[in-house]
Amino acid sequence: YLVRSQPKLQVRKRWDEEEGVDTGDGWDEWSGKALIKPPDQLELTEAELKEETTRILTANNPHAPQNIVRYSFKERSYKPTSVVDQMAVHFVLEGSLLHQDSDEARRLRAKEGPCSFFSTQSDYDLIFLMCPETDGGEEAGEEDRPDSVASKTDRKEPKVSNQFNFSERASQTLNNPLRERSCQTEPPPRSNFSDTANQWEIYDAYVEELQQQEKNKEKQKAAASKNDNDKSKKKTVLMETQNDDISKVGKASKIFERMVNQNTFDDIAQDFKYFEDASDEFRDQEGTLLPLWKFQYDKAKRLSVTALCWNKKYQDLFAVGMGSYDFSKQGRGMLVYYSLKNSAFPEFIYPTDSGVLCLDIHEQHSYLVVVGFYDGCVAVYNLKEEGLEPLYKSTAKTGKHTDPVWQVRWQNDDMDNNHNFYSVSSDGRVVSWTLVKNELVFTDIIRLSLDGAVSDGPEGAEQPACGTSFDFHKQIDYLFLVGTEEGKIHKCSKTYSSQFLETYDAHSMAVDAVKWNHFHPKVFISCSSDWTVKIWDHAINTPMFTFDLNAAVGDVAWSPYSSTVFAAVTTDGTVHVFDLNINKYEAICQQPVVAKKKTKLTHIEFNPIYPILIVGDDRGYVSSFKLSPNLRKKPKALLPLMTMVNELWSNQSCRTKHRRKPNSTLSHNTLIRAHLQLALQPLQFPFVLIMHNTWHCGAWVQHT
Amino acid sequence: MAEVEETLKRIQSQNGVQGIIIVNTEGIPIKTTLDNASTVQYAGLIHQLVMKARSTVRDIDPQNDLTFLRVRSKKNEIMIAPDKDYFLIVIQNPSD
Numbered sequence A: 001y002l003v004r005s006q007p008k009l010q011v012r013k014r015w016d017e018e019e020g021v022d023t024g025d026g027w028d029e030w031s032g033k034a035l036i037k038p039p040d041q042l043e044l045t046e047a048e049l050k051e052e053t054t055r056i057l058t059a060n061n062p063h064a065p066q067n068i069v070r071y072s073f074k075e076r077s078y079k080p081t082s083v084v085d086q087m088a089v090h091f092v093l094e095g096s097l098l099h100q101d102s103d104e105a106r107r108l109r110a111k112e113g114p115c116s117f118f119s120t121q122s123d124y125d126l127i128f129l130m131c132p133e134t135d136g137g138e139e140a141g142e143e144d145r146p147d148s149v150a151s152k153t154d155r156k157e158p159k160v161s162n163q164f165n166f167s168e169r170a171s172q173t174l175n176n177p178l179r180e181r182s183c184q185t186e187p188p189p190r191s192n193f194s195d196t197a198n199q200w201e202i203y204d205a206y207v208e209e210l211q212q213q214e215k216n217k218e219k220q221k222a223a224a225s226k227n228d229n230d231k232s233k234k235k236t237v238l239m240e241t242q243n244d245d246i247s248k249v250g251k252a253s254k255i256f257e258r259m260v261n262q263n264t265f266d267d268i269a270q271d272f273k274y275f276e277d278a279s280d281e282f283r284d285q286e287g288t289l290l291p292l293w294k295f296q297y298d299k300a301k302r303l304s305v306t307a308l309c310w311n312k313k314y315q316d317l318f319a320v321g322m323g324s325y326d327f328s329k330q331g332r333g334m335l336v337y338y339s340l341k342n343s344a345f346p347e348f349i350y351p352t353d354s355g356v357l358c359l360d361i362h363e364q365h366s367y368l369v370v371v372g373f374y375d376g377c378v379a380v381y382n383l384k385e386e387g388l389e390p391l392y393k394s395t396a397k398t399g400k401h402t403d404p405v406w407q408v409r410w411q412n413d414d415m416d417n418n419h420n421f422y423s424v425s426s427d428g429r430v431v432s433w434t435l436v437k438n439e440l441v442f443t444d445i446i447r448l449s450l451d452g453a454v455s456d457g458p459e460g461a462e463q464p465a466c467g468t469s470f471d472f473h474k475q476i477d478y479l480f481l482v483g484t485e486e487g488k489i490h491k492c493s494k495t496y497s498s499q500f501l502e503t504y505d506a507h508s509m510a511v512d513a514v515k516w517n518h519f520h521p522k523v524f525i526s527c528s529s530d531w532t533v534k535i536w537d538h539a540i541n542t543p544m545f546t547f548d549l550n551a552a553v554g555d556v557a558w559s560p561y562s563s564t565v566f567a568a569v570t571t572d573g574t575v576h577v578f579d580l581n582i583n584k585y586e587a588i589c590q591q592p593v594v595a596k597k598k599t600k601l602t603h604i605e606f607n608p609i610y611p612i613l614i615v616g617d618d619r620g621y622v623s624s625f626k627l628s629p630n631l632r633k634k635p636k637a638l639l640p641l642m643t644m645v646n647e648l649w650s651n652q653s654c655r656t657k658h659r660r661k662p663n664s665t666l667s668h669n670t671l672i673r674a675h676l677q678l679a680l681q682p683l684q685f686p687f688v689l690i691m692h693n694t695w696h697c698g699a700w701v702q703h704t
Numbered sequence B: 001m002a003e004v005e006e007t008l009k010r011i012q013s014q015n016g017v018q019g020i021i022i023v024n025t026e027g028i029p030i031k032t033t034l035d036n037a038s039t040v041q042y043a044g045l046i047h048q049l050v051m052k053a054r055s056t057v058r059d060i061d062p063q064n065d066l067t068f069l070r071v072r073s074k075k076n077e078i079m080i081a082p083d084k085d086y087f088l089i090v091i092q093n094p095s096d
Helices: A008-019 A024-031 A046-050 A103-112 A146-155 A199-221 A226-242 A250-264 A266-274 A278-282 A639-655 A665-680 A685-703 B002-013 B036-060
Strands: A069-072 A077-080 A289-295 A304-310 A317-323 A333-339 A348-352 A356-361 A368-373 A378-382 A405-411 A420-425 A429-436 A439-447 A467-472 A479-484 A488-493 A502-505 A511-516 A523-528 A532-537 A545-548 A553-558 A565-570 A574-579 A589-592 A601-606 A612-617 A622-627 B017-024 B029-032 B069-072 B077-082 B086-092
Touching: A199 B036, A250 A266, A250 B002, A250 B077, A250 B086, A266 A289, A304 A601, A304 A612, A317 A356, A317 A368, A333 A356, A333 A368, A368 A405, A368 A420, A378 A420, A420 A467, A429 A467, A479 A511, A479 A523, A488 A511, A511 A553, A523 A553, A532 A553, A565 A601, A574 A601, B002 B017, B017 B036, B029 B036, B036 B069, B036 B077, B036 B086
Parallel strands: A304 A356, A356 A405, A405 A467, A467 A511, A553 A601
Antiparallel strands: A069 A077, A289 A622, A304 A317, A317 A333, A333 A348, A356 A368, A368 A378, A405 A420, A420 A429, A429 A439, A467 A479, A479 A488, A488 A502, A511 A523, A523 A532, A532 A545, A553 A565, A565 A574, A574 A589, A601 A612, A612 A622, B017 B029, B017 B086, B069 B077, B077 B086
16 A cells, blocks of 8 residues: 555645635644544654555465365375465356356257347347237337346246256145054963072983983883883873872971971980090099980880881981780880981881881891791891882791791891801791792701700700790801800800700709800800899800899890900899909999889890980880990900909819819819910900811810 | 972971971962961072072082082071972071
8 A cells, every 4th residue: 555645734735725714723723733642552753654664465364274284195194385375266156147158058048948038238229029919019129228128137037947957847636634543462471480500400401311321222122122112101190190299298207307306316326426424534443324216116005025126227217126925915116226326216116016026127238137037937028128028938848947036137148249147046946937039948056955955856855944045156157155044055056956055054043135245255144033144254164253233133234345345234234344453352343224114124235336325114115325435434455354364263263163073073174274265365256266276176176 | 209208307307496397389389387388488588599509519610419408597597408309497596
């Protein structure tokens, strides 16, 4: 811009002059003298004021950026753009004008027909086309006649169309009214399924799969016998429907009974396991019996306990034989099994026709039990079988005894692997029974008689003696002892049926029990209703020890843990426990164990592993007792018993006389000496042989 | 079957036993000596406990299985014996 540097004053003046205004005075006063400066005006010198500054008008867009930088891929770097667009758009209007010579215009004109025309107006030029209809009036159309042009254009307005040649066409149809129709079906049956995948579920699935496979294999194999299968299937189906809900909890209820009993008798169970009588220390050498459980069965109340036996395999199980010792009151009997775990009810119950007098449980096959009856029968029961009937039973045909069977014992299987057992009865026979397949085969082993061994010869009247008890030697298989009603004890051998090896005049009344010592191979004990208990060495005819217990002794038993401890029960309801190691003359425990004075104790047994005694009485009760520590002392070796034997013999040899050899004191002494020698030998297999020799020696002495 | 009935009777007659409940695998009590409300309650709660206990035992060793479960509380003792298809619950007061 060129700035006029003339002051404004002069312009004003001219104006004033033209108009001849009388305000000239005012102007002069006002504007001629001083310049009114705004307070923030830049102060410049005169020279600077006169300086001319040039301002240039360029076509550059001041708003355009001057430093645009673009990334060049070719050079892989940012490069400034040299040329920047300087165009600034100020105004844009979208128009719809068409140039008349363009294609579109021509097309449109052609569409409109000859009456369409466009007029382009220039200042002095006018071109317009003539429409054939308006021929008459428009010939001289050189003049500018905007009106006629306007009227002409009014006639047919050309339709303006766009470049796409788009036309819209629409029509509306009749809308059908909407109607809804629905129907509902029954929902498909649904159920929720959820499951867990645990270790054990997977295991179970595998096991089932295996079983299924095995079943399939079996089915394939048994394809021929289809009929049988069907029948059995039918049977099993029937069985399942019959099996009611209740019986399925059978096993659980059994466990439960034991648990509930354990709770009820909790203190007893604790005592059984843990209680040790501490006062034994102060009691010198004596001991006590702690009462534990009491076993009874309602239906067996009037019967007395006639036999007791522990099961060797399951040491909490024991068998009780019930019957009656009374000659006049013979009736039925029972075989009952109890477990220490459940004192309220027996585990197994077998009612029998006649009273049970004795029983024995097989050592290896503890499900077999042999029972001897008052009527002379013997029977073998199998616990594994469901029924209440015995497996085998002897009858009159098969050699049953004619008198009550007082003792039965299992023996080792014979050479054909058949089980066999022995029985002794009042008819004087010792019989061996073998279980061959389905029947009992009997063999008379020996016949007892009053005078000695029975020989088959025709000589003399033989009165059969009544055997009341017997016991087999623990190590020597063929050796056994028989006690008789007359009070004699016979030492016999299975192989010599005609002769006794030895006879001892033991008691004045019937020998109730004869038992070999578990440890010492030569010692046995016997008890009788003549109030005595006697301990013997089988090589010597007189007892080593005799104990008088002031009442008829029902039973005696060695302890399984010590060779010097034994217990006896008497009819006055007392249990006597002896330990020969501690006291040779008196019992270390004499304890009455029954409440009512009239109850007679009939049998006693030690438990093989627990420090427990069971005692049966004639009212059908079985009581269990725990032995106090003083009663359970185990000797370190067998030496005590043997030294005792020595001592005793040296003592007794002075006092006693042998009935058979009244004049052979010398030989008797040799016998003693031989005996002493062997007593000092350590206990081993050779010892047994030596003993055998001694026996022969003894026999030799006897015959001479 | 009669044997089992007898056993259950004997258990019931022992001192201190407050009740016996037999529950099937779904948790529905089928036989009981208690009143309905308690039975249903016991059955429901104990069922879950037994499942959990059994699962625990078998997870550790799949060949093992739960034989007995005893829950002793201040006032009584709840004993549970699970079987294949059923389980038996006995509530006893052991101090009697």
